[in-house]
Amino acid sequence: MSVSVLAAATAWWAREAWQGVEITAAFKPGRAYLSEPVILQVRIRNPKRLPLPIVRLGIWLPQGLLPDDGGPVTAIRGFHRRLYLPGRSEAVLDLPVRVLRRGEYWLDRIEAELSDPFDLAPVRRELFPQADLIVLPEPRIEIPAPVRRRLPFGRPAPAMRLYEERERFAGVRAYEAGDPFNRIHWKLTSHTGLLQVKLFEPTRSAEVMLGLDLSVGEPFWDSIYPDIAEDTIGWAGFIAREAMEAGLRVGLVANTHLTRGRGPLRIPASMARGHEAGLFAALARMPNEPTSDLAPVLQEMLRRGNQSSTVVVISPRPGPGLRQQMALLRRRGIDVVELSPLEVRPRWGWVTDGRFAGGDE
Numbered sequence: 001m002s003v004s005v006l007a008a009a010t011a012w013w014a015r016e017a018w019q020g021v022e023i024t025a026a027f028k029p030g031r032a033y034l035s036e037p038v039i040l041q042v043r044i045r046n047p048k049r050l051p052l053p054i055v056r057l058g059i060w061l062p063q064g065l066l067p068d069d070g071g072p073v074t075a076i077r078g079f080h081r082r083l084y085l086p087g088r089s090e091a092v093l094d095l096p097v098r099v100l101r102r103g104e105y106w107l108d109r110i111e112a113e114l115s116d117p118f119d120l121a122p123v124r125r126e127l128f129p130q131a132d133l134i135v136l137p138e139p140r141i142e143i144p145a146p147v148r149r150r151l152p153f154g155r156p157a158p159a160m161r162l163y164e165e166r167e168r169f170a171g172v173r174a175y176e177a178g179d180p181f182n183r184i185h186w187k188l189t190s191h192t193g194l195l196q197v198k199l200f201e202p203t204r205s206a207e208v209m210l211g212l213d214l215s216v217g218e219p220f221w222d223s224i225y226p227d228i229a230e231d232t233i234g235w236a237g238f239i240a241r242e243a244m245e246a247g248l249r250v251g252l253v254a255n256t257h258l259t260r261g262r263g264p265l266r267i268p269a270s271m272a273r274g275h276e277a278g279l280f281a282a283l284a285r286m287p288n289e290p291t292s293d294l295a296p297v298l299q300e301m302l303r304r305g306n307q308s309s310t311v312v313v314i315s316p317r318p319g320p321g322l323r324q325q326m327a328l329l330r331r332r333g334i335d336v337v338e339l340s341p342l343e344v345r346p347r348w349g350w351v352t353d354g355r356f357a358g359g360d361e
Contacts, residue, residue: 010121017114017123020047025059025107027097027133031280034099034138040131042093042110044085052085054115054122060108061097065133068098078108099135102233104285107131134284137237140230144344150337151239151312172196207269207309208243210236212254213294218319220255220290225316229288231341232314237283239312239339244276252279255294256287264297269309295321298329310335316342 022045032038042059046052061067061078074080079095107129115122172185175195185196214220214229236252243250251269258265265286267279294315311329313336315322326336 006120009116013116013121014123016048016050017052018125019050021045021052021114022047023057023110023112023127023129025110025129025131027105027107027131028094030132031134031136031277032099033136034102038097038099038133040079040095040097040107042081042095043090044083044093045090046085047088049087051087052114053117054113054119055083055085055091056113056115056122057081057083057093058111059095060110062105062108064100064103064135065105066098066100068096097133099133102135102137102230102284104281105133105135134281136280136284137230137234139234139238141234141341141344143235143238147339147343150339151242172198207249207251209251209253209269209309209311210240211294211298211311211313211315212236212252212256213290213313213315213318213322214254214256214288215290215293216316218293218295218321220293223317224289226288228316228341229290232316233283233286233288235314235339235341237280239314240279240283250276250279252282253294253297254286255290255292255297257291258282258285264292266297293319293321295319295325298322298325310337312337312339314339314341316340 023042024045025040025042028039028041029036040059040061042057044055044057057080058076059079059081060076063077066077067074067079069079079093081093083091085091110127110129111124112127113122113124172188173196175184175197179197183197185198188196212232214232215223216225216228217223240250240252249269252265252267254265256265257263265282267282294313298311298313311326311334313322313326315338317340318326318338326338329336
């Protein structure tokens with residue numbers, strides 16, 4: 001008789017324990033820098049009258065994140081928690097997380113187990129909450145004031161100076177001598193038989209394009225130093241943030257990729273909603289190894305270049321091809337600013353054969 005009662009109670013508990021129970025997780029903040037504290041907030045909600053005497057949680061973190069609560073080392077890369085949850089109640093766990101490097105992280109999984117007061121019939125589930133964290137790059141070495149003065153942010157500008165909003169088409173007009181060929185509306189020109197030039201709506205927001213060179217010289221395959229590339233990416237994150245705070249449109253090109261086979265990374269400058277998040281997500285996720293030289297990437301920019309834009313090239317050691325492309329951009333009237341993280345990194349030096357090597361000066 002007692003065995004039958006126990007079996008019935010176990011079946012009833014297995015059926016009712018998870019009824020209405022919700023477990024969610026989110027990183028706070030969802031977008032952070034390496035130096036910022038990050039909290040993983042796990043919320044357990046029990047809307048029914050039946051209490052949950054024993055709740056065990058195994059929270060798995062992805063590679064690159066570690067628990068920062070100072071607790072004992074666990075068998076998993078994450079947290080172990082046990083709690084009691086009354087009926088019609090909610091528990092919130094704030095778990096500190098230590099970030100090891102920049103990137104985009106998704107919570108691996110949560111192993112949850114609900115058990116009766118005597119711990120005779122635990123009911124286990126594996127959950128996959130959609131909790132993501134973007135860790136943005138930041139300069140590992142401080143950008144000194146002489147380098148910051150080269151940036152075009154904060155300089156006095158004429159109050160009446162207007163630029164063109166390349167995303168807002170305003171019409172066409174007849175071609176005039178001196179108009180750039182990249183403004184010609186070729187489809188309309190083929191219909192009318194006369195050259196027609198595209199017009200765009202005016203704007204006071206200038207454009208800044210960041211050119212990231214993740215190699216140290218040319219050719220790129222002979223100059224790959226991921227540690228220096230991290231400094232380049234960190235400087236790009238700082239400059240992008242400064243430019244956006246100044247009200248400028250910011251774009252990005254880099255001699256690396258996010259997906260193999262799709263060419264170098266390119267993000268056009270825009271004021272569209274969500275552009276800032278996309279730009280910083282690319283900075284967080286991009287590899288720190290180049291896949292091509294930056295010179296051909298800038299050459300493509302030269303074809304589509306806008307004279308109202310400023311190109312900030314962040315290159316540890318520009319090669320001859322990159323310097324030639326920067327000179328061509330300047331001839332087109334585009335303002336080019338060249339920055340190098342090696343200017344303020346004295347522990348690196350050049351050896352006699354021209355290769356890059358570490359060491360104290």
